[in-house]
Amino acid sequence: MKAEDISIEEQSECTTDSANDPGETAKRFSMDEIFHLLQNERRRMVLRYLRGTEGPVRMRDVAEQVAAWEHHTTVEQLTSTQRQRVYIPLYQSHLKKLDKAGVIEYQQDRGIVERKPLADQVDQYLEIEPTTESTDENGGQGPEWGDYYIGTTVVGYAVVLGAVMELPFTSFISGIGLAALILLLYTVVTIGWNIN
Numbered sequence: 001m002k003a004e005d006i007s008i009e010e011q012s013e014c015t016t017d018s019a020n021d022p023g024e025t026a027k028r029f030s031m032d033e034i035f036h037l038l039q040n041e042r043r044r045m046v047l048r049y050l051r052g053t054e055g056p057v058r059m060r061d062v063a064e065q066v067a068a069w070e071h072h073t074t075v076e077q078l079t080s081t082q083r084q085r086v087y088i089p090l091y092q093s094h095l096k097k098l099d100k101a102g103v104i105e106y107q108q109d110r111g112i113v114e115r116k117p118l119a120d121q122v123d124q125y126l127e128i129e130p131t132t133e134s135t136d137e138n139g140g141q142g143p144e145w146g147d148y149y150i151g152t153t154v155v156g157y158a159v160v161l162g163a164v165m166e167l168p169f170t171s172f173i174s175g176i177g178l179a180a181l182i183l184l185l186y187t188v189v190t191i192g193w194n195i196n
Contacts, residue, residue: 029121038126040094046095047103047123057114059090059112067083
């Protein structure tokens, strides 16, 4: 039996906390339950999307935004195929799992999804995941560090090629000086990356 086939209730026992309201028992997730819920990227994306909403939202809107995030595009630029590839697994599996755990309310027949208070317990774990995009201080896309390394490599090759071809701008650099210059370039980029 695979881990995905095991229901959340079978994985571990939940503790209860009735401090908020004596008439209401609040469920507390164990770490195993939280990690099981968040092991799938689409479920994490659904919870991130719902974290920024108030009240019920259409399941279609959730699926479209998740598809856009997956394909690094906007909702408007999604193809029908891209939408369907995300919509179907959300409809058939992921939203049901989140609903069964109690973090969302999923009304499949009405196509409505709503975040529930239990989702607050998983929010801190959604914050941990690293982002793959970098932004500058103006909110625009900044260059990735890989771009800096590519640029450094291009400059290094240009200097070496210039030295081999004995171009005027490299005639004053010896072999050791050339190696030191290229090493210095990589050192500066690496230090900048580690500081950032």
